[in-house]
Amino acid sequence: MAAAPASSNRESGRTVIAQNRKARHDYSVLDTYEAGLVLTGTEVKSLRLGRASLVDGFATIDSGEAFLHNVHIPEYTHGSWTNHEPRRVRKLLLHRGEIERLVGKTKESGLTLVPLSLYFTGGKVKVEIALAKGKRTYDKRQDLARRDADREVARALGRRQKGSD
Incomplete structure (x- = not known):
């Protein structure tokens, strides 16, 4: 059984893999950031098939680095022993200034970082994370x-x- 390919949005050059619609219902989005992801080869192949889930995902900042937790990228069906863990912690690629700004906002006012969408831009996988307050x-x-x-x-x-x- 083949997975449906990811939807395409030609005008912005984005190919959307997954969206977290529940996040906009559960949180008030205050600000959004685009971040790159550190992935393995089998994760990218699985994402190219349009398979991912952001439902329980959240981001944290630990010792000056941002990490994405609980995002489910299923194992690649044709992978071998090199396959990845589906819910492993993935590093987010953000600028130092953005990380420092996010640290300040999440510490002082009890805001959280939630992934809104996962997409391809120019062959690279990006995640849109939101600085959000729970409703x-x-x-x-x-x-x-x-x-x-x-x-x-x-x-x-x-x-x-x-x-x-």
């Missing part, structure tokens, strides 16, 4: 209510335009 349940309910209200307004406007044409 409470009433915030989630307010967001859902606001989204429903916006959808109703859009429907009403659509019906009105169709009726007047």
Whole structure:
């Protein structure tokens, strides 16, 4: 059984491998960063098949280096003894200034780093990480209510335009 190929977004030169839709529901995204990943060969081959999961993923900064935890990249089916661990800790490639800024923000205000998407850009695997603050349940309910209200307004406007044409 072959996996579906990753979706492509031609105008930005991105080929999206995986997205974490749940992150935008559970967190308020304050800022986003693009980071490279240190990967092994079988991980890249598995990603080229469009297989990855960011659901439980998070990033930490330890001793001046950023790491990505709990991101699942399944083993490459044609790999041998050189195959990788599916949930191993992967190093993130960020500029020193970005890391220092993230350390300050995560330490002082209780923010967290969450991966939003994993994609190819120019043959390299990149991850978009977000500096995010956890939402409470009433915030989630307010967001859902606001989204429903916006959808109703859009429907009403659509019906009105169709009726007047």
